[in-house]
Amino acid sequence: MKIQSICCIGAGYVGGPTMAVIAKKCPDIKVTVVDINEARIAAWNDEDVEKIPVYEPGLPEVVAEARGRNLFFSTDVDKAIDEAQMIFISVNTPTKTYGEGKGQAADLKWIELCARQIARVAKGEKIVVEKSTLPVRTASTLKDILKHTGNGMNFQILSNPEFLAEGTAVDDLMAPDRVLIGGDQSEEGLKAINALVEVYARWVPKERILTTNVWSSELSKLTANAFLAQRVSSINSLSELCEHTEADVNEVSRAIGTDSRIGPKFLKASVGFGGSCFQKDILNLVYISRSYGLDEVADYWEQVIIMNDHQKKRFAKKVIRNLYNTVSGKKIAFLGWAFKKDTNDTRESAAIYVADHLLNEQSKVSVYDPKVTEQQIYSDLDYLGSRSSEENKASLSVGSDPYKVCEGAHAIAVLTEWDEFKTYDWKRIYDNMLKPAHVFDGRNIMDKKALKEIGFQVHSIGTAD
Ligand code: NAD
Ligand code: UGA
Numbered sequence: 204m205k206i207q208s209i210c211c212i213g214a215g216y217v218g219g220p221t222m223a224v225i226a227k228k229c230p231d232i233k234v235t236v237v238d239i240n241e242a243r244i245a246a247w248n249d250e251d252v253e254k255i256p257v258y259e260p261g262l263p264e265v266v267a268e269a270r271g272r273n274l275f276f277s278t279d280v281d282k283a284i285d286e287a288q289m290i291f292i293s294v295n296t297p298t299k300t301y302g303e304g305k306g307q308a309a310d311l312k313w314i315e316l317c318a319r320q321i322a323r324v325a326k327g328e329k330i331v332v333e334k335s336t337l338p339v340r341t342a343s344t345l346k347d348i349l350k351h352t353g354n355g356m357n358f359q360i361l362s363n364p365e366f367l368a369e370g371t372a373v374d375d376l377m378a379p380d381r382v383l384i385g386g387d388q389s390e391e392g393l394k395a396i397n398a399l400v401e402v403y404a405r406w407v408p409k410e411r412i413l414t415t416n417v418w419s420s421e422l423s424k425l426t427a428n429a430f431l432a433q434r435v436s437s438i439n440s441l442s443e444l445c446e447h448t449e450a451d452v453n454e455v456s457r458a459i460g461t462d463s464r465i466g467p468k469f470l471k472a473s474v475g476f477g478g479s480c481f482q483k484d485i486l487n488l489v490y491i492s493r494s495y496g497l498d499e500v501a502d503y504w505e506q507v508i509i510m511n512d513h514q515k516k517r518f519a520k521k522v523i524r525n526l527y528n529t530v531s532g533k534k535i536a537f538l539g540w541a542f543k544k545d546t547n548d549t550r551e552s553a554a555i556y557v558a559d560h561l562l563n564e565q566s567k568v569s570v571y572d573p574k575v576t577e578q579q580i581y582s583d584l585d586y587l588g589s590r591s592s593e594e595n596k597a598s599l600s601v602g603s604d605p606y607k608v609c610e611g612a613h614a615i616a617v618l619t620e621w622d623e624f625k626t627y628d629w630k631r632i633y634d635n636m637l638k639p640a641h642v643f644d645g646r647n648i649m650d651k652k653a654l655k656e657i658g659f660q661v662h663s664i665g666t667a668d
Contacts, residue, residue, distance in 0.1 A: 204398045210287035214238035218293035223265045224376040226274035228406040235275045235283040247276035258547035261373035284324045293334040298483045307490035318348040326354040330395045333362045339422040359395035361386045364424030370545030382412045385420020432481040434469040436510040442472035442665030452665025472665040474645030475515040477542030479550035519560035530566035536612040539619025540572035547574040554618035555583045568599045571608040577601040614641035620648045633657045
């Protein structure tokens with residue numbers, strides 16, 4: 204089957220960029236991205252391409268090229284399903300917040316809704332592609348639901364997990380390390396796999412397109428995120444030991460990273476990893492392992508999360524300890540709120556938890572982030588439910604000028620590694636702060652020596668102060 208029409212359900216951080224790149228690379232394939240969120244679709248269709256809802260370097264250019272030609276954003280889900288040969292499901296799969304598996308299992312209600320909608324609408328031959336990250340064996344649930352279609356649909360289910368990282372999504376999609384496609388190993392299944400392979404082969408070298416059975420593909424996605432997050436927790440655990448022993452975690456990272464078996468990436472100590480997926484996917488892995496009675500496996504991976512929570516808390520405690528054990532009424536300026544640079548995504552960002560801890564100690568927090576809106580920051584804090592919305596508004600302020608945000612502060616906490624923070628006029632910032640003026644660098648990006656020369660007390664992750 205040669206694919207000429209694709210529909211993607213879910214116009215989020217994955218659906219939007221992924222489909223934009225497919226549309227760019229395959230001008231003869233009609234790609235329609237649909238979502239039930241009308242505001243999101245309106246933003247994707249905004250005439251001003253800089254206003255698309257996902258901030259991602261290079262994405263506006265890709266959208267500008269393909270939108271209206273063979274890339275469309277719509278809220279008409281039924282029509283898009285009906286017209287497409289291949290349907291990607293790219294909806295959210297957050298951690299369950301209720302019932303059985305609360306706090307660990309993935310909430311698959313949006314996936315199931317999609318499957319039921321496909322079952323209701325689709326006719327003829329369809330290939331349904333799991334793009335969302337899903338627990339291993341979800342394809343069998345999808346199959347069960349799709350089997351009960353009244354329309355005599357003939358379908359195949361593929362797993363095609365996405366490995367892009369936010370902030371570098373366009374580059375990752377244009378030149379992926381690999382594309383993974385899992386499918387049924389029957390003749391029909393292999394045909395479906397091949398149809399998707401041919402889409403990617405338009406720009407991805409064939410040797411980078413891996414094909415497996417469905418279950419390996421589903422589990423590989425959880426495994427990849429677990430391994431990546433584990434590296435961050437591993438180096439973060441050692442950052443604490445470094446702080447007690449005068450070893451420097453940056454030097455340790457460099458020293459071990461040159462071992463080709465270990466490699467240099469993902470060894471940056473930090474205030475803790477965030478993002479929508481690492482925590483949720485590991486919790487899911489833990490839940491699945493426990494559900495098979497594999498307690499040792501579950502405990503092993505759970506430790507990655509325990510260490511990450513510890514790292515975030517440890518950072519907040521360090522701020523308090525260095526401000527004479529009280530931050531009550533003291534202004535602490537946050538540089539950065541996003542979970543990493545070059546994205547406006549704040550899901551599970553360490554900044555949220557550090558702020559929450561400091562607010563519990565009655566600190567006044569003021570925040571500057573180049574891409575995150577004030578509304579998003581308040582909504583992140585309110586979501587924790589630690590205090591009322593009004594209390595959050597009274598204790599935390601958001602500013603659009605970093606110099607003003609730092610004015611009169613006792614301390615600055617660098618929570619995101621935005622490049623612009625390095626080039627600020629730090630003498631000007633110092634002159635307008637209370638003394639002693641502290642910088643807590645949660646990303647180890649600042650020039651420690653230069654800041655100390657200005658007069659700052661500088662505290663990094665994983666080095667003795
Ligand atoms: P997101 O929340 O940004 O987007 C999901 C979208 O799906 C939302 O806009 C929502 O309105 C829409 N949606 C939900 N149910 C729907 C339905 N029934 N019909 C139509 N639209 C519906 O989520 P995301 O970050 O794009 O993640 C999507 C999936 O991809 C998740 O499973 C995630 O684990 C996985 N993933 C995410 C990343 C990432 O970097 N964000 C990377 C790889 C994989
Ligand atoms: C991660 C994976 O890298 C992607 O391959 C995957 O597709 C995606 O999750 C997903 O499934 O959602 P992402 O979360 O967007 O991508 O960003 P990362 O670059 O992995 O960073 C995650 C977090 O770890 C960030 O908070 C980052 O600051 C932190 N990190 C990363 C460190 O603290 N140190 C490092 O060395 C690397």
